[in-house]
Amino acid sequence: MNEMGGLSSRPRLFLVDSMLGRMAKWLRILGFDAVCRRVDTLADLEHHRAQGRLVVTRNTRWKQRPGVFFITADETPEQVRELVTELGIGPEEVRLFSRCLRCNAPLQTVPKASVAHQVPDYVYETVDLFSRCPACSGIYWRGSHSERMAKQLERMTGWMVETMTQRRT
Numbered sequence: 298m299n300e301m302g303g304l305s306s307r308p309r310l311f312l313v314d315s316m317l318g319r320m321a322k323w324l325r326i327l328g329f330d331a332v333c334r335r336v337d338t339l340a341d342l343e344h345h346r347a348q349g350r351l352v353v354t355r356n357t358r359w360k361q362r363p364g365v366f367f368i369t370a371d372e373t374p375e376q377v378r379e380l381v382t383e384l385g386i387g388p389e390e391v392r393l394f395s396r397c398l399r400c401n402a403p404l405q406t407v408p409k410a411s412v413a414h415q416v417p418d419y420v421y422e423t424v425d426l427f428s429r430c431p432a433c434s435g436i437y438w439r440g441s442h443s444e445r446m447a448k449q450l451e452r453m454t455g456w457m458v459e460t461m462t463q464r465r466t
C-alpha cells in the first residue's frame with residue numbers, strides 16, 4: 298500500500314463488505330471514504346478495485362485476492378485497530394467527524410442560523426458549529442455523542458483523540 302514508506306498522496310478509499318457495516322461507520326467517523334456494499338461475485342470485487350478502493354472483508358473467498366484487506370478480528374474495536382495498524386494509518390490522516398455516518402458524503406459547514414428550527418432548542422443554545430450532509434440533509438454537531446465516539450476511538454487506536462476533536466478541520 299505504502300511503497301514509499303510515507304504518506305500516499307491519494308486519499309484512502311475503502312469498500313467495506315456489508316458484513317462489516319459497523320466498521321464502515323467507524324471509518325467514516327475517522328473521515329475516510331468508506332462505501333459499504335455486498336461483495337458477492339468476483340465481478341463485484343473487480344469493480345470496486347477498479348475504482349481504486351481497498352476491499353475490506355472477512356469473506357475467506359477473497360482472502361488471497363489482490364486489493365483485499367482481510368479482517369481476522371471478531372469484534373468491531375479490534376477490527377478497526379487491525380486495519381489502522383496494518384495499513385499504517387496515522388492520526389495525521391484522520392479528519393474526525395467530517396463525513397456523514399449514514400451516506401459517506403463529506404459534510405459541509407453551515408451557518409448556525411440555517412439550522413435554527415431543525416435541531417433541538419438546547420442544542421441550538423449551546424452549540425455554535427454545525428455541518429450538514431449534502432446528500433441526506435442530516436445535521437451534525439459536536440456533542441455528548443461525538444465525545445463518546447472519540448473516547449471509544451481512543452481506546453481502539455491509542456491516539457489522543459480528545460485533542461484532535463478540539464482542532465477544527
Ligand SMILES: [Zn+2]
Pocket residue numbers: 397398399400401402430431432433434435
Ligand atoms: Zn448523509
